[in-house]
Amino acid sequence: MKGPAWRRRGLLAASLGNLFFLYLPIAVLIVYSFNAAKLAMTWQGFSLQWYAALARDHALIVACQNSVLIALVSTGVATLLGVSAAIGLERLPWRLRAWLDGALLLPLVIPEIMMGVALLLFFVLIKLPLGLLTVTIGHAAFNLPVVMVIVRARLRKLDPQLEEAARDLGATPWQAFRRVTLPLLMPAIVGAALLAFTVSLDDFVVTFFTAGPGATTLPLKVYSMIKTGISPEINALSAMLVVASMGLVALSLAVQRRRIFTH
Amino acid sequence: MTGSLASRAGVRQAGWLLAPALVWMGLFFVLPLLIVLLISFASRGAYGGVEWTFTLVNYRDLADPLYLWIYLRSCAFALATTGLCLCLGFPLAYYIARAPARWQGLWLMLVLVPFWTNFLVRTYAWMNVLRADGLLNRLLIATGFISEPVEILYTDLAVLIGLVYGYLPFMVLPLYAALERIDRSLIEAARDLYASGWTVFTRVIVPLAKPGIIAGCLLVFIPSLGAYITPDLLGGARSMMIGNFIQHEYLVVRDWPLGSAASFVLMAMVLVGMWGYQRTGGERPL
Amino acid sequence: MNQPGIELREVVKRHGSTVAVDHLSFSVRRGEFFSILGPSGSGKTTTLRLIAGFEHPDQGDILIDGQSLRDVPPNLRPVNMVFQHYALFPHLTVSGNIAFGLEMRGIVRAEIRSRVSTALDMVRLAGMGDRLPAQLSGGEQQRVALARALVNRPAVLLLDEPLGALDQQLRQEMQVELKTIQEQVGLTFICVTHHQEEALTMSDRVAVMDHGRVLQVGAPQEIYTAPASLFVAEFIGLSNRLDGRIAAVEGTRCRIEAPGLPIIQADAPAGAGPGRAVSVVLRPERLHMSQQAAPNGFDNVVPARVAKAVYNGHEMQYQLRIDERLLWTVRVPNADGGQKRFLPGDTVSVRWNADESVVLAQ
Numbered sequence: 001m002k003g004p005a006w007r008r009r010g011l012l013a014a015s016l017g018n019l020f021f022l023y024l025p026i027a028v029l030i031v032y033s034f035n036a037a038k039l040a041m042t043w044q045g046f047s048l049q050w051y052a053a054l055a056r057d058h059a060l061i062v063a064c065q066n067s068v069l070i071a072l073v074s075t076g077v078a079t080l081l082g083v084s085a086a087i088g089l090e091r092l093p094w095r096l097r098a099w100l101d102g103a104l105l106l107p108l109v110i111p112e113i114m115m116g117v118a119l120l121l122f123f124v125l126i127k128l129p130l131g132l133l134t135v136t137i138g139h140a141a142f143n144l145p146v147v148m149v150i151v152r153a154r155l156r157k158l159d160p161q162l163e164e165a166a167r168d169l170g171a172t173p174w175q176a177f178r179r180v181t182l183p184l185l186m187p188a189i190v191g192a193a194l195l196a197f198t199v200s201l202d203d204f205v206v207t208f209f210t211a212g213p214g215a216t217t218l219p220l221k222v223y224s225m226i227k228t229g230i231s232p233e234i235n236a237l238s239a240m241l242v243v244a245s246m247g248l249v250a251l252s253l254a255v256q257r258r259r260i261f262t263h
Numbered sequence: 264m265t266g267s268l269a270s271r272a273g274v275r276q277a278g279w280l281l282a283p284a285l286v287w288m289g290l291f292f293v294l295p296l297l298i299v300l301l302i303s304f305a306s307r308g309a310y311g312g313v314e315w316t317f318t319l320v321n322y323r324d325l326a327d328p329l330y331l332w333i334y335l336r337s338c339a340f341a342l343a344t345t346g347l348c349l350c351l352g353f354p355l356a357y358y359i360a361r362a363p364a365r366w367q368g369l370w371l372m373l374v375l376v377p378f379w380t381n382f383l384v385r386t387y388a389w390m391n392v393l394r395a396d397g398l399l400n401r402l403l404i405a406t407g408f409i410s411e412p413v414e415i416l417y418t419d420l421a422v423l424i425g426l427v428y429g430y431l432p433f434m435v436l437p438l439y440a441a442l443e444r445i446d447r448s449l450i451e452a453a454r455d456l457y458a459s460g461w462t463v464f465t466r467v468i469v470p471l472a473k474p475g476i477i478a479g480c481l482l483v484f485i486p487s488l489g490a491y492i493t494p495d496l497l498g499g500a501r502s503m504m505i506g507n508f509i510q511h512e513y514l515v516v517r518d519w520p521l522g523s524a525a526s527f528v529l530m531a532m533v534l535v536g537m538w539g540y541q542r543t544g545g546e547r548p549l
Numbered sequence: 550m551n552q553p554g555i556e557l558r559e560v561v562k563r564h565g566s567t568v569a570v571d572h573l574s575f576s577v578r579r580g581e582f583f584s585i586l587g588p589s590g591s592g593k594t595t596t597l598r599l600i601a602g603f604e605h606p607d608q609g610d611i612l613i614d615g616q617s618l619r620d621v622p623p624n625l626r627p628v629n630m631v632f633q634h635y636a637l638f639p640h641l642t643v644s645g646n647i648a649f650g651l652e653m654r655g656i657v658r659a660e661i662r663s664r665v666s667t668a669l670d671m672v673r674l675a676g677m678g679d680r681l682p683a684q685l686s687g688g689e690q691q692r693v694a695l696a697r698a699l700v701n702r703p704a705v706l707l708l709d710e711p712l713g714a715l716d717q718q719l720r721q722e723m724q725v726e727l728k729t730i731q732e733q734v735g736l737t738f739i740c741v742t743h744h745q746e747e748a749l750t751m752s753d754r755v756a757v758m759d760h761g762r763v764l765q766v767g768a769p770q771e772i773y774t775a776p777a778s779l780f781v782a783e784f785i786g787l788s789n790r791l792d793g794r795i796a797a798v799e800g801t802r803c804r805i806e807a808p809g810l811p812i813i814q815a816d817a818p819a820g821a822g823p824g825r826a827v828s829v830v831l832r833p834e835r836l837h838m839s840q841q842a843a844p845n846g847f848d849n850v851v852p853a854r855v856a857k858a859v860y861n862g863h864e865m866q867y868q869l870r871i872d873e874r875l876l877w878t879v880r881v882p883n884a885d886g887g888q889k890r891f892l893p894g895d896t897v898s899v900r901w902n903a904d905e906s907v908v909l910a911q
Contacts, residue, residue: 007460011361014354015370021351022377022431025388028398032391081284088280091273100281107292109537111489113506114526117513118295121523125298141291144284161636164603167623168630169650169701175624179649183640202381205491205506209513222383226390226496235391238384245379249372 026242033235050236060237063221070132070207070217071200074139079193081140082147083185087177089148090155101152107145115142116209123210130212138210139203143196150195154188155181187255194252198245303523313519321524330508334528337504340419340494341487344426348434348483349476351427356438356475357468360445371439378432386425386496393421393497417499425493433482441475442468481540485533505529554579554737555600555705560609562595562761569595571761572609577705577754582731582738584748587758588784593741594633596758597707600739602626613704624653629698630707634714635690637682643669643693644678650701668696671730688719695727699734708740712747724750745785749773757781779909782830789836789877791829792911795821802903805829809872814848814903818910826911833880835905838867838890838897847900853877855895867891869899 036047054060085104089097107115119138123130158181166176204219211220218241225234303321308314324330359370377385392398393416400412415421445468453463469476491506498504503511505525512522553576562570570592577583585593598604600611602623611618618626629650637646644665651661669675672692682690691711698706711727712720728751731738742748748755749769756766757780765777776782783790793807795817803817805827815829837847844850853869856876860883867879879899881890891897 011354011358014351015358018351018355018431018435019373021428022374024398025385025392025428026377026380028391029384029388077287081287084280085284088277088284091277091280093274104288107288109485109533110296111485111506111526111529111533113489113491113509114296114299114530115292117509117522117526118299119291120513121298121302121519122291122295137291141288144287148284159634159636161632161634162638164601164623165630165632165636165638166649166653167603168601168626168628169697170624170653171649172624175653180638180640198379202383204383219381219383222381222387226383226387234387238381238387241381241384245381246376249376249379 029235030239030242033232033239035232035235038232050232051240053233054236054240057233059216060218060221063216063218066132066215067201067218070136070139070215071197074136074143074200075193075196077136077140078143078147078196079189082144082192082196083151083189085144086148086151086155087181089152104145104148107142108149112142112205113209116206119206120209130210130215132215134210134212135207135215135217138206139200142203142206143199146199147189147192147196150192151185151188154185158184190255191252194248194255198248299523299526302519303527305520307518307520321520322528324521325524325528330525333503333508334505337488337490337506338532340422340426340490340504341484343423344430344487345434345480345484347423347427348431349480352431352434352438352479356435357442359435359439360442367443371436374432374435382429382492383496385429386492389421389425389428389497390416393424416497417502419498419502421497422494422502422504425497426487426490429490429493430483430487433486434479437475437478437482438472439475441472441478445471477540481536484536488532489529553577554581554614555739556612557596557600558610558612560596560599560606560611562592562599562604562606564595568761570599570606573761573763574609575756575763575766577737577739579737580735582728582740582751582753584740584742584752584755585758586742586745586748586755586785588743591758592761593743593758594709595761597630597709597739597741600705601628601630601707627704628707629701629703630709631691631694631698631711633709633711635682635694637690637693637697639682641681642678643674643680643682643685646682646693647678647697647700649697654701664700668700671699671733672696687715688723691715691723695730699730699736702734703736705737705739708738710742710744711740712744713742720744720747727751749785757784759784774907776830776907776909779828779830779911782907782909787833787878789831789833789875791831791875793827793829795823795825795827797823803908805908809874810851811849813851813906815906815908816904818908821908821910827908828911830907830909831877831901831905833866833878834882835901836877836879837900838869838879838881839900840891840895840897842898844900848903849901851899853897853899855891855893855897858891858893865890869897871899 033050034046034048035043036049037044089100092100115138119134119141120130123134128134162180162184163176166180167173171179202219203217204223207217207220208223211217216224222234222237222241225231225237302313304317304319305313305315306318306320325334355374359367359374362370390397394400395412395414395416397416399415400409403409404412449467449471450463453467458466489506490504491510494502494504494507495510498507506529509522509526509529512518512525516522556576557573560570560573561568573592573596585596587593595604599606600618602618602621606619613627638649641649647665647668648661651664656664665678666675669678672695674689674692674696677685677689682693685693691714695711708727712723715723724747727738727740731751740748740751749772752769754766755769755772757764757772759780765772765781767775772781773785776785779790782788791807791810791813793805793810793813796804796806796812798804798817798821801817803815803821805813805815807813807829813829818827821827839845842850842852851871853871855867856870857868859866859868862883864883865881867881869877869879871877877899
C-alpha cells in the first residue's frame, strides 16, 4: 500500500501551495510597509516612517471615522430589521415563506455593481444628495439579507418543540421568545452583525457609486491612493487593515467558541 | 411554532415583524432595480440625461461586436477563474476535510483570514508582487528564467491571478462542507469492493461532493462575472470586463440607458446561472 | 371520584384534507395511568398536542375537572408534557430547566429551590443540577424532562413516546420507574406510545387508536385477552389467525369450518349467526404441541409440520405449517432446561381449548 502515503503527501503539498498563494502577497505587503525606500522595491532598512506619515494624514483619519460611522449605523439597521424579518418569516405559512425566501436571496446574488448603479440612479432621481446617508442606506440594504440568512439558518436548526415546551411550562409567547429562542439565537445574531460590520467596512463598489464627494470612506481613500500610484504609505495602511481584519476574525471566532449550546 | 400556533394572529404578528425589512428592501433594492429596468428602455438625452421614450435600441446596441466582445471576455475570465479555483481548492478542501478534527478549525481559519481582509488591499497586494520591479520578476530573474523583467501587471494574466486569489475561499468553504460530510466508511466500502484510488475519487467522492462543487463554482462564477476592482486595478486598458464597462457608461460616458441595459444583461446572466443551479436540485449556496 | 380528571368529547382535528383525529371521545380518571397505543399516523400524538393546547380542535371539546379548555392557551393549561425528544432547553442547566415552569408562574425563589431539589431527588439526579443537557446521557435527559414537567404538579401529565429514544434495557428499567413515580405522586398520566409492551406494563387502562379513532379502551389484560377487533388483536402481541365461516351456533359455543382443517370449536362471539365470515385469533403461548394425534381432552386438534425451531433462551419458538397454507407461531417455555423437543420436518398436532381463542368478525 504505497498509495495513501504519497497521496497524502501530495495533498499536503497542494494545500501548503494554496496557503503560500494566499499569504504571499499579504506577507510582501507587510514586509515592505517597513521599508525605508521611497520607490524601489529594494530593501533599504527598517523604518516606521510610513506609519508616521499615515498618522499625520488628516483626510485618512476622516475617512476612517466615516467608515466606522457608516458601518455602525448600517449594521445596526440591518441587524434590527434582519433579525425581526427572520423571526417573522419563520412564522409564515410555508408557501409564502418559500416564496419570500427565494425573493430575499436575490440581493445576495445580484452583482455588486448592479446594486451600486441602481442605488445611484435612485438617489439622483429622488434628489437625495449623495453623502454619508446614502452610503449608509445602501450598506444596510445589502447587509439586511445577509443578517437574515444567517439568523434564519440558525432558527431553522432550533427544535420548534423548545418553544412549545416553554409554552407548556407556562410561558407567554413573549416569555418563550425572550427566555428560550432569543438566547439560542444570540450567537448567530452577534456573528451576523460582525459579518455585516466587516462587509460594510470593506465595501468599495456600492460605496463608490453612492458616496459623492463629501463622504470618503477608508476603501475609497485606499482606492484613490492606489490610483495615484504604488507608494509605501499604502503598504503601511494596508498592513494595518490586514491586522485589523485578523482582529475581527479572532473576535468572531471567540464569539463562536461560546456556542456551547449548539449540538 | 409551525403547528396551529401559527394561527391567523401568528400570521399578523409575522407581518409586523417582516414589514420594516420588506419596506426597506422595497425602497432601496426593488425600486432602484425597477428604475434601472425602466431606464434601460429609455434613450439618452442630449447632455447625458434620460429621455423617457420606450425603445429597445440600448439592447440592440449591446449586440455590437465591441460590446459583445466584452461580455465574451468576462464570461471567459469567470469560467477560467472558476476552473482554476476548483483545481486549486479541491485538494485543499479535501485535505482539510480529512485532517484530524482539531486541525480543521485552524486550517479553515488560515483560509478565511485573507478572505476577511479588505478586497482592495488584497488586490493591491498583488500589484506589489506583479509589477515590473516586483517580487515575481526579481525571483524569475534571480533564478535565470528570464533576463529582462516581463510586464505581468496590467495584463489579462494579472486579472486572472487576482480573480482566483479573490474568490478561492468561496470555493474552498462549500467544498469542505460537502467533503467533510462524506462518511469515511463509504470510501473504505468502495475500496473493499475493488475500486482503485482513482475510481473511488470519480465514482464516490466527486458524486457525493457534487452539491459543494456546484455551490462553490456558482459562488466563484457570479462575483467574477461582475468583477470590477480586479480588472480595474490589475488589468490593462484592454482588460475591461462587464463591471468596468457598466461603470464607464455610467460615470464616464454618462450614457445611463446603455449602462442600465448592460447591467440588466449581467443580472440576467447571473439569474440564469442561479436558475440552472436550482434546477440541478442544489441547495442554497449560503 | 366519579368525576373524570380529563374528558375528550367528540374531538375532530383535520390536517389539510386528512382527518388526524376523528370524533374522539374518552375520559381518564384522576390519578390514572392511561396509555394511548397505536401505530404511527394513528392520531395519538395529535391527541396529546390537542390536550396540551398546541393544536386546536376543529370540533368537540376537551375538559379538565369539568372545565372546558377551548379558549385556554397552552401556558395557562394545568397540563405539562414530556416531549418525545425531551425538548430540554440547551442553554439552561438541569436546574434551570426544572425551575423554568415555576419561574413562569412567579413562585418565590426559595420555594423554587426546594421544589427543584425535591424533583431532582425523585428522578435520582441529585447533584446533577448544574450540568447542561448536552452533558447528560439519554436516560438522564429523559429523567430531567420528567422532573421538569412533574415539578409543576399538573392536573394531567402528558408523555409523548417517553421511552422511545432509549435502548431496550434502559427502556425496561424506566417503565418500572415511571410507574413507581406515578403511583408516588398520584398524578394523572396520559402516555402515548406505539410500543405495546410499554403500554401493557405501565398502564391502568389502555386505549388502542387507529386512523384517528379509539378502537378499544380497557385494562391491559382485557385488551390482550379479549381484543374487540382484528386490528387490536394483531397490533397487540403476536397472534395466529385462522379465517373461516361459522357453521353452527350451540349456546355459548360455535363450530367454525375452515377449508382443509377439521371443524374448530370456539366461544361464540356476540350476535354470531351461521354463515358469518370470522377470524379465529390464537395467542402463541396458548397453543399446545404434541406428537400424538389424540385430542387428550382438548377441544381442537390440528395437524401441522414443524417448519422452524428457534431457541430463545427462556422459550422455544416454533413455526408451524398448517395445511401448507398457514404459518403459525407457537411458544413453549423452556421450563425443563430446554431440549429441542421438536425438530424441523416433524409432524405434530396443535391443540387448544375453545375458550383459549377469540373469534372476531372479519
